[in-house]
Amino acid sequence: MNIKKFGIGFISALLLLVFTVIAVPTVVLLTPIDGQIIASTFVLNANGTNATSVSFYTNDLNGTLIGTDNLPDASGVYSVSWDTTTVVNGFYNVTAIATDGVSNVSDSALNVVVNNPVGGGGDDLDCDVGDLDIIDSDFDDEVAPGETLNVEVEVENDGDDLNVVVELVIFNNDEDDEEASKESEEFDLDEDESEVIEISIKVPDNLDENDDFDLVIRAFEDGDEDEQCTSQREDLDVEREEEDVRIERLDLSSTNVRPGGSLSVNIEIENFGSDDQEDMELTISNSELRINERATFDVDESTDPDNDFSRQFVFVIPNDARSGSYTLEARLEYDDGGVADSETRTLSVTNGVSNVASDALVSVSVVESNVEEVFSLPVLVTNNEKEAKSFVVSLSSSALEGSASKMINLAAGKSGTVYLEGSVKEGVIGLQNGVLTVESDGNVVKRQTVSFNVLGKAVVEDKGFLPEEPLGAALAVLAFVLVIGLVAGLSVYWYRVR
Structure with a gap:
């Protein structure tokens, strides 16, 4: 046996296997961003390294395959197009899965909202039938998302007496969809009379300032819109301020x-x-x-x-x-x-008789302010009186499920610790405020605000179909390969010394 060739071949194979194990693929979704609202055909992009292909799924690997890209561009970006009109509007999880052609995989996931226009159309809002006429309107045509738009509308009636309603519609021309609408109260409009109506509408928070919007103003007879209706369209410029x-x-x-x-x-x-x-x-x-x-x-x-x-x-x-x-x-x-x-x-x-006695009777302090979901909060109580007293200590806060209270008996001048036990409301985390109240003989002898910190739980992401720690698995395989290599090396050495 040629020991030298055997050793070189073994080391080469070992290095190739080590490289294969360590170079696990990675992937990061670039578009869309988490929480983005998408519609029509949307291009999904992901950056992949050490990958031979990237597949895109809705609702993880066990969901629906959107598409697979085996040929990234020069910058390593993999892309597929998703026709969102093939799914119903709603929330979706989008997952990109990178594979390296062996057995290693990696993923990147986020949530999106699919919101395609459903039926309708801007032309359905326009009308010109009957005796009503909008002769004037006044409003600020430059608004920001979240603002309230105030509009004055003057409506004239050239026919018989009518019961009239004025409606405002913010219409998105790019999406061919109504973003918001508001109707006035019904009012009487007599023959050959006009009336000025003031009506307000809130501009939705989530409008895209790059879209094209109209304000559609409509006046119609309540219950007989097909016979008595008039409308007017005006440009509406939606712009976000940098600081708002x-x-x-x-x-x-x-x-x-x-x-x-x-x-x-x-x-x-x-x-x-x-x-x-x-x-x-x-x-x-x-x-x-x-x-x-x-x-x-x-x-x-x-x-x-x-x-x-x-x-x-x-x-x-x-x-x-x-x-x-x-x-x-x-x-x-x-x-x-x-x-x-x-x-x-x-x-x-209201300056009635306060039931709060002097603060000098007792002093309290929170010993440890960090609490878990189910907690036992230590509070140090000191009896400043010259005689023994019983105190009821309670903590109230909107962050808690109910209130926590405990009684303690203290000799004159003595201190003791009470442990207020309770539970935090689901989803509450971080710094919270509450009121600590101490009562004795039916009177409140101390009331003060306190702060406590609700500690969060560690969140473990469920990868489902993926290895929980690709790198950890790779290192385990590497250790196994090195052991095999060591055994093989010792075997070669033993063969030579023979």
Whole structure:
């Protein structure tokens, strides 16, 4: 046997096998992006390395094959066209599967929304029959998604008395579809009379500013549209501002509170602009009630799923608050200090007899603020009285399933820890606010706001038909090959020494 040739051949085969095992294919979906709305024929693109082909599926490998590309372009991009009109409108998972011709595979997946026009047509909105006539309309023809469009319409009746309705329709000419519509209340319009109607419509948040839109204004007799109807079309220019972050919701748990009572404020913020915004600052304040809470956050541009921010704040009304009305302001600023938006709400404080005793009777503090879905929150309680006391400690928060409470008996001047047990609502994660209340002898002796952090669960992605760790499997095979190589090498050495 030629030992030298055998060794060279074995090492070459070993290196080839090692290269085959290590060079697992990878794939990344380029288009569409996650959450994108698509229609008609859409080209799916994926970047693949160490791959001989990339196949595209809806709803993973066990779903429907869209197509396979065996020949990438010069930059390594694999592409297939998907005729979305062959499927019903709705949500779909798109998965790209890369293979290397051996047994190694890799995947990349995301979700899309298929939304093809269904029936209808813009011409169905136009009408000109009967005695009605739109003689004038006034509105701002440049709007941004999410804005409210206010329209004045003057309608004239040249015939008998009619019961008239005015309708606004935002129509997408590129998609041949109605994006939004709004009807006015019915009103009486006598013969040879005219009337000006004010009507508003909200521009949908998700409009593509590159599409072509019309505002269709219609006036018709209620219940007899085929005989009495007139319409007018006007161009509508939909444009997104680069900076357009707005307060979409500001709710108070109650508009009437007592001194010592708690108040929850829920706020939702959304970015309608075309730019990502970092270090936005939100302030909830009222100096008279000593409320001044701040939060800093980032929001992505309007088409990204992370384009919004929501938070609940919990405040305790001071015991010495006077009765009257107070204005609570939510102020939103960009990172350069410019005001993005502001909203106010009116809060009434009724100065009845407060059931909150002096804070000096007891002191409390949260020992550990990180909690799981099912938690036991430790709270340190100190009895500042000169006699033994029983205290009931409770935690309330919109993040919890109900409230958590526990009793503790403490001698004068002594401290002890109570463990408030409960569970967090499904889907709640991150920093949360709540109100910690301590009662003794039927009176509230302490109430203060606290913060706690709800820890998230590690999410393990189910690959289904794919190996969970391609690289780990490759390393295991490599180790096996090296062992075989070592045994073979020892055999050759033994043969030579003989």
